[in-house]
Amino acid sequence: MDFDINAWQQFLQDNWIIAVIALVLIFIIMKLVKTVLKWVLVIAVVVGFFAYGGYSIKDLENIGTKVTSEMKDQAIKSMAGEAKEATYEDLADGAYVIKTTNLELTGVKNSGEITVKLRGISLGTWKMEGEVKDFVVKARAASK
Structure with a gap:
């Protein structure tokens, strides 16, 4: 087990x-x-x-995985619609924070990873690829 x-x-x-x-x-x-x-x-x-x-414990793990997957899907959908209104802030230590109505992303430049929160709930650290990378680029461009 x-x-x-x-x-x-x-x-x-x-x-x-x-x-x-x-x-x-x-x-x-x-x-x-x-x-x-x-x-x-x-x-x-x-x-x-x-x-x-x-x-069983496996059933509980599967339920947790489904919930996490659904939250990730919602976060990605939010990214697509909220990039234009996102605020991008560079921090003194080389990190940055992107905030929208529903999302907060925190990362360090050139690290390849970003920490994602959806409505205050942490969704963990994601790789900087695909929709996530597009969102960060659009948010950075929109804040300038």
Whole structure:
């Protein structure tokens, strides 16, 4: 099984009540049952917890990937329509910031990468290619 902390966090956020109940059951079983049966019961509670969620960790990772992909698509669509009204600002350390109504892009000149935020939500660091590069060039030209 792959260990992805983000997928586990999302799983626990969605099922926190069941997780608390499962932990209480485990503690009760550990205190009251003194035989090998307690380990069978603990394993049953843990398996039941994950089965109740109905999702495997891979399913949660796939959902996260789809959401991230959709956000990236929205950001690229915003770039196409907002380049003319973008503000471009050179910073003293060689970095620059481009802001529009929905987007904020931060990068360092000639680094080949840019950090993208859509409506304040970080979408990570993207390579400076395709639509992203076109947007930066248009934004820089529009601000002059």
